[in-house]
Amino acid sequence: MEKLLKDALTKTKQAEVYWVEEETLPIKFNSNQITRINGKKIRGVCLRVIDKESRLGIATATDLDREDLINRALLSARYGDKTEIKFPNEKGSEVQCYDPKVANLTAEEMIEQGQSMLNTILEIDSTIKCDLVLSKNIQKVKILNSSGLDINYERTNFTISITSRGEDGFGEFSDFDIYSKHFVFDRSRLERFVYYHQLGKKKFKVKTGKMDIIFNPGAMWPLLYRVFAGVNGMAVNKGITPLKDRLGEEIFSPLINIVDDPTYPWGLGTTPYDDEGSVARRTSVVENGILKSYLFDLDSAARYGTISTGNGFKKTLFDKGIDQQPATYVSNFILLPGESTFDQMVKTIKKGIIVNQVMGGHTGNILAGEFGLNIGSGFLVENGEIKGKVMDAMVSGNIYDLFKRVTMVGQKLQATQAVFYGFGYTPAILVPELTVAGSEK
Amino acid sequence: MKGILRAGFTDEGYQDIRYEKLQIVGIEYQGQQLKDISISRKEGGHARGFYRGGWGHFSFNDLNQTKEAVQTAFNRAKVAGQYRKEIYQLAQAPVVEDKVRVTPKMDPRQISLEEKRELLNKYNQLVLNLKGIATTQVSYYEQASQKFFANNEGTYIDQEELICGLRMVIFARRGRDTQRTIVALGGSDDFSLLLDKEEEVLKAAEKALALLDAEPVNAGNYTVIMDPDAAGVFIHEAFGHLSEADGVADNDALRETMKLGRVFGKPILNVIDDGSLPGHPGSIVYDDDGVKAKKTYLIKNGILTGRLHSRETAGKMGEELSGNSRAKDFTFAPVVRMSNIYIDKGDTPFEEMIGSIKDGLYLVGAAGGQTSGNMFTLAVQYGYRIRDGKIAEMIRDIVVNCNLFETLANISAIGDDLKFSRSGGCGKAGQILIKSGKGAPHIKIDNITVGGK
Numbered sequence: 001m002e003k004l005l006k007d008a009l010t011k012t013k014q015a016e017v018y019w020v021e022e023e024t025l026p027i028k029f030n031s032n033q034i035t036r037i038n039g040k041k042i043r044g045v046c047l048r049v050i051d052k053e054s055r056l057g058i059a060t061a062t063d064l065d066r067e068d069l070i071n072r073a074l075l076s077a078r079y080g081d082k083t084e085i086k087f088p089n090e091k092g093s094e095v096q097c098y099d100p101k102v103a104n105l106t107a108e109e110m111i112e113q114g115q116s117m118l119n120t121i122l123e124i125d126s127t128i129k130c131d132l133v134l135s136k137n138i139q140k141v142k143i144l145n146s147s148g149l150d151i152n153y154e155r156t157n158f159t160i161s162i163t164s165r166g167e168d169g170f171g172e173f174s175d176f177d178i179y180s181k182h183f184v185f186d187r188s189r190l191e192r193f194v195y196y197h198q199l200g201k202k203k204f205k206v207k208t209g210k211m212d213i214i215f216n217p218g219a220m221w222p223l224l225y226r227v228f229a230g231v232n233g234m235a236v237n238k239g240i241t242p243l244k245d246r247l248g249e250e251i252f253s254p255l256i257n258i259v260d261d262p263t264y265p266w267g268l269g270t271t272p273y274d275d276e277g278s279v280a281r282r283t284s285v286v287e288n289g290i291l292k293s294y295l296f297d298l299d300s301a302a303r304y305g306t307i308s309t310g311n312g313f314k315k316t317l318f319d320k321g322i323d324q325q326p327a328t329y330v331s332n333f334i335l336l337p338g339e340s341t342f343d344q345m346v347k348t349i350k351k352g353i354i355v356n357q358v359m360g361g362h363t364g365n366i367l368a369g370e371f372g373l374n375i376g377s378g379f380l381v382e383n384g385e386i387k388g389k390v391m392d393a394m395v396s397g398n399i400y401d402l403f404k405r406v407t408m409v410g411q412k413l414q415a416t417q418a419v420f421y422g423f424g425y426t427p428a429i430l431v432p433e434l435t436v437a438g439s440e441k
Numbered sequence: 442m443k444g445i446l447r448a449g450f451t452d453e454g455y456q457d458i459r460y461e462k463l464q465i466v467g468i469e470y471q472g473q474q475l476k477d478i479s480i481s482r483k484e485g486g487h488a489r490g491f492y493r494g495g496w497g498h499f500s501f502n503d504l505n506q507t508k509e510a511v512q513t514a515f516n517r518a519k520v521a522g523q524y525r526k527e528i529y530q531l532a533q534a535p536v537v538e539d540k541v542r543v544t545p546k547m548d549p550r551q552i553s554l555e556e557k558r559e560l561l562n563k564y565n566q567l568v569l570n571l572k573g574i575a576t577t578q579v580s581y582y583e584q585a586s587q588k589f590f591a592n593n594e595g596t597y598i599d600q601e602e603l604i605c606g607l608r609m610v611i612f613a614r615r616g617r618d619t620q621r622t623i624v625a626l627g628g629s630d631d632f633s634l635l636l637d638k639e640e641e642v643l644k645a646a647e648k649a650l651a652l653l654d655a656e657p658v659n660a661g662n663y664t665v666i667m668d669p670d671a672a673g674v675f676i677h678e679a680f681g682h683l684s685e686a687d688g689v690a691d692n693d694a695l696r697e698t699m700k701l702g703r704v705f706g707k708p709i710l711n712v713i714d715d716g717s718l719p720g721h722p723g724s725i726v727y728d729d730d731g732v733k734a735k736k737t738y739l740i741k742n743g744i745l746t747g748r749l750h751s752r753e754t755a756g757k758m759g760e761e762l763s764g765n766s767r768a769k770d771f772t773f774a775p776v777v778r779m780s781n782i783y784i785d786k787g788d789t790p791f792e793e794m795i796g797s798i799k800d801g802l803y804l805v806g807a808a809g810g811q812t813s814g815n816m817f818t819l820a821v822q823y824g825y826r827i828r829d830g831k832i833a834e835m836i837r838d839i840v841v842n843c844n845l846f847e848t849l850a851n852i853s854a855i856g857d858d859l860k861f862s863r864s865g866g867c868g869k870a871g872q873i874l875i876k877s878g879k880g881a882p883h884i885k886i887d888n889i890t891v892g893g894k
Contacts, residue, residue, distance in 0.1 A: 240575050437892045
């Protein structure tokens with residue numbers, strides 16, 4: 001790698017080498033039985049160059065054929081756009097993102113953990129059929145650049161995801177969490193899981209109209225993703241976000257505090273550096289409802305005339321990997337906890353829905369803040385009591401209205417997953433009078 | 442290569458290995474900014490073992506690691522197999538030795554990076570010069586792969602795959618309001634499908650601008666007509682995923698729900714998956730089990746007649762192989778995926794369909810969808826009110842959200858104008874597969890739920 005950087009610099013002005021080795025081990029159970037032990041151990045290298053005419057080029061590979069990489073990066077630069085960026089060289093601080101216990105877990109140990117979860121669930125209700133995934137991931141990253149940066153660090157992730165099957169065989173209830181350290185679902189969490197699964201036997205349809213909605217963490221990502229889309233430096237530069245030129249304005253309810261925090265202890269996206277070697281920093285995005293900051297990578301920051309917030313990641317909603325260009329994305333996108341307990345929220349509802357999981361979070365006019373979410377898993381609440389499962393309903397609106405009207409924010413953080421990957425942490429929130437399209441005539 | 446891949450095999454259980462060399466070209470403009478222009482090269486393999494109903498997998502990079510990779514995968518299969526209560530066999534597949542090469546009409550690999558960039562730039566400038574257009578996202582993708590597959594039954598396949606395409610998202614803005622439309626071109630091994638599409642691109646830009654004056658749709662139940670693009674994604678989401686047997690095989694309740702012979706729609710409804718159909722995003726010769734792709738009737742005359750299988754699921758269910766076991770690349774395990782799914786053409790002309798509706802919606806262009814259980818959701822790019830048999834004012838912010846069984850049964854007319862989408866793409870099991878095609882004629886659906894204000 002040092003040699004790659006050196007060779008590249010004989011032909012170009014600035015260069016950066018990003019090297020990653022990744023190991024994963026997912027264990028999958030279907031219908032209470034183990035079906036497969038999956039996994040990979042792969043690596044990748046990415047060379048970015050800025051040539052004498054200040055044009056940025058990029059090349060990736062899975063092996064270290066230095067000449068081929070340099071030639072492709074130079075070719076990419078020859079056609080590339082001019083850039084103002086300078087590769088960074090700043091030392092980051094220690095963060096908690098590597099758990100040796102996760103790194104050393106064996107397939108057998110993970111199977112035992114899954115089996116023990118299933119045993120507990122079956123003790124409570126012997127009729128339940130579950131699909132379960134336990135997964136571990138280890139990343140070793142090394143970044144070198146011509147500004148003198150020379151860093152390497154390791155990160156781990158541990159994920160548990162469980163879904164029960166209803167009488168018709170379709171997914172009934174699911175629970176999910178992800179941290180960089182090892183954890184278990186304790187008995188009370190599994191009891192809650194079974195409780196909601198059993199509620200699914202009582203089914204309700206609702207009429208089209210306004211209802212009070214509790215969004216559980218699992219259903220929060222589409223709302224938070226739209227906030228991120230609004231503060232994404234690229235969208236700000238292009239002028240396609242409603243949040244352009246609104247720093248310092250009150251955009252949401254004072255109850256709303258949102259940070260992007262790569263230093264969050266044991267978070268799913270906790271990291272000392274982003275994928276461009278910028279030091280990862282905590283950024284306060286919304287404070288007491290006031291828009292405080294946008295998020296930037298090196299390129300979007302240079303175009304805006306500021307410095308990177310350390311949000312240049314090789315990750316999008318649908319893809320991550322060595323051949324992703326670094327672009328603005330979240331580390332741990334966190335809605336900070338509020339004062340309310342879940343029970344207090346439920347008690348205030350005359351007629352509403354607890355929305356646990358949604359579909360369609362990645363569709364529709366995201367930049368405008370619009371959402372139309374199919375309630376994949378939701379529960380009807382009447383006069384403060386949870387009645388049963390809501391069928392065939394959809395909740396829609398716009399986050400720029402919704403986050404103004406939030407009346408309660410929960411106390412407890414839980415991971416929320418956007419499409420394929422963890423996105424951040426959030427409590428549940430309560431929003432009165434949202435539009436629900438139901439199928440009850 | 443054959444010798445290298447076979448080196449690690451033993452006679453125990455089932456073992457296979459897939460080794461891939463990938464070259465990916467990506468070019469992307471965001472507005473005037475060229476965000477990416479690069480060629481990536483990746484190679485590596487994925488080994489699998491199967492023993493007593495347990496599977497083991499292992500992805501790796503180096504060709505000289507194949508032997509260890511096969512052993513690692515098989516050892517994992519043995520560990521998983523120890524814990525299995527239920528044992529099953531894989532479906533028998535023919536042993537083949539074959540070499541597959543693509544023969545594109547215009548080979549994208551022969552076109553310079555500069556020419557590709559110029560083509561993108563031409564379409565991009567065409568749109569950016571229009572008043573009211575805020576920005577664009579124009580991307581070109583090209584993926585060429587050489588895949589070698591071998592198993593311990595004697596099959597060996599050396600297969601080339603190639604796909605290229607162009608996707609353009611056009612953003613129009615007025616004040617704080619941003620609207621967008623999407624254009625997709627190509628989606629096959631033929632670069633010439635990307636040329637001379639100015640008219641199509643301009644039309645999409647005009648629609649994005651028109652959306653600024655469109656009214657949001659009111660939530661409620663409507664009779665709708667979907668255009669072929671929206672209907673293609675509709676059948677992919679509302680039915681296709683459910684016909685993927687890996688969601689059904691281990692699930693007794695769902696097996697009952699999805700019993701062959703069940704009536705799914707009116708007799709006019711025919712749904713087909715066909716990977717052997719050339720020239721579409723999902724066209725393949727062999728799947729990643731080394732099984733030949735073919736035409737599978739999923740619904741015939743309204744009745745469920747087939748489903749999509751891997752050797753694993755066909756073995757579990759005792760059904761026929763269909764050649765639908767597919768992985769995005771060597772870093773992933775194959776899962777059951779659609780190849781090219783489509784609603785077969787019917788006999789109702791479009792004008793007659795519109796004319797039959799007193800009050801309804803005409804939905805145009807897919808903008809994403811999702812399936813979960815018996816519900817699906819589908820966003821469309823834009824739409825129109827239909828009043829007294831005529832297309833009226835434009836509407837926007839349309840998301841359809843329905844129970845798939847009810848919706849399939851409500852398809853009441855099928856057009857005579859079958860058309861395939863030029864964009865592929867489907868997400869499942871953490872893998873976005875660009876090689877997944879869809880098509881449909883115009884279809885009429887009675888009474889579906891549309892979300893809105």
